[in-house]
C-alpha cells in the first residue's frame with residue numbers, strides 16, 4: 232500500500248507504508264571470524280541435539296518432566312518448590328548478557344543466538360543445494376522450469392527434515408527421548424507430542440528458512456534495548472572512515488596515497504556478505520548483528536591489495552577517535568558485583584539444598600480427641616517428597632512436649648527417588664503435660680541411608696489445659 236504525496240508539485244514522491252521484503256543473498260565468506268562462528272555453531276547445535284541422548288545415573292541427563300513436575304539436570308532433581316534456583320539462574324543469565332553486551336557489543340547475536348545459529352545452518356544447506364549467492368539469484372529470476380522445482384523441492388525437503396528433527400529434539404527435553412524415538416518408530420506418538428514436534432519444527436523452518444534477518448530487525452526486543460548498554464568503550468564492528476575515505480577503485484597493489492584515495496576500494500563485498508543487507512560504512516546501525524562477515528571479507532580484500540588488515544574491525548568508538556579504551560569501567564564493576572553475589576547465593580543454595588520436602592497437615596475436622604486412656608490425641612498427615620537422585624529410607628521422631636507418643640510408622644519409611652508419600656500419624660500425650668491449648672512440637676525426619684540428610688519441621692499440638 233502506498234500513499235500519494237500531499238503536495239501537487241511533488242506528485243512523483245510516494246511514501247511507502249509497507250515495502251515488500253527483498254530477499255538477501257549473502258555471499259559465502261571465509262576467514263577467522265567465519266571459522267569462529269562455525270565452531271560456536273557446531274558446539275551449540277551439538278549440545279542441543281546431543282544432550283537429550285545422554286544418560287546420567289540411569290535417567291536422561293536433562294529432562295523437564297512436566298506431568299511429574301520434576302526437572303532432572305545431571306543427577307539433580309528440581310521440583311516446583313525449587314523455583315528459587317531457576318529464578319537465580321535466569322537473573323545470572325540476564326546480568327551476564329548485559330555485561331557481555333556492555334563489553335563486547337552484539338557478541339551474543341553474532342555467535343550464539345539461536346536465530347543466528349539456525350539461520351546459518353539453513354543458509355549452509357541452501358548453499359550446498361542451490362549453490363552460491365549468484366546462482367541462487369539467477370535461479371530465482373529465471374524460468375520456473377523442472378530443474379527450478381527439483382532444486383527448490385530438494386532444499387525445502389532438507390529444511391523440513393532438519394526442522395522436524397529440531398522439533399523432535401525439543402520435545403525430547405520434555406518426554407524421555409528414547410521412549411519418544413520408540414513411539415516414533417512404531418508410529419505411535421501421542422497427540423501433544425506430535426503437535427509440539429510440528430509446531431516447533433515449523434517455527435524453526437519459518438524463522439531460519441524465511442524470516443531470517445527480519446526476526447533480528449523487526450521482532451527481537453533485545454536488538455532494540457541493547458543500545459542502552461552500549462557506551463564509547465563497547466566493542467563494536469566498525470569501518471575506519473579516516474583510513475578508508477575517500478573511497479574509489481584502483482589497480483591491485485596501488486598505494487592509496489598515489490591515487491589520492493583512502494584504503495576502501497569500494498568493491499562492495501562487505502555489503503554483499505552482510506546477512507542483514509546493510510553497509511557497515513554507513514556507521515553503527517541497530518540492524519547489525521555483529522557477525523563479523525564484513526571484517527573477514529574486507530581483510531581478504533586488504534590482503535589482495537597489499538594494505539594492512541583492519542579497515543573494518545572490532546574496535547570501540549573511543550579507539551576510533553584516538554582515545555584510550557577502558558575495558559573495566561564502573562558499570563562493568565556493577566555487573567561483576569551483582570553477578571558474584573547472585574552466583575555465590577546460587578552456589579550456597581545448591582550446596583546446602585536438602586533434597587527432602589515435608590508438609591505437615593493437621594486433621595482440620597477435629598481440634599483434638601480424647602482416648603479411652605484419657606490421653607489427648609492429634610491426627611496429622613505428613614506429605615514426604617524424596618527429591619534425592621536415589622531411593623531413600625527415613626526414620627521419624629517428634630519432640631517438644633514431654634511424654635509424646637507417636638502412633639504410626641516411624642522407621643523404615645521407604646520413598647523412591649522423586650516420589651511423594653502420605654504418612655498418616657497420631658500423636659498422643661497425657662493432658663497434664665500440656666501448658667497451653669496450642670503447643671509447638673517438632674518433627675525430625677532423617678535418612679537411615681544418608682547420614683547428613685535430615686529435616687526439622689514445626690507443627691502445633693492442640694489440646695485442653697489441665698487445671
Ligand code: SF4
Nearest residue numbers: 495496498499501529
Ligand atoms: S570490503 Fe572493505 S574495501 Fe571493499 S567496500 Fe567494504 S570496506 Fe571497502
Ligand code: SF4
Nearest residue numbers: 505519520522523525
Ligand atoms: S554489518 Fe558486518 S557485522 Fe554487521 S551484520 Fe553486516 S556483515 Fe555482519
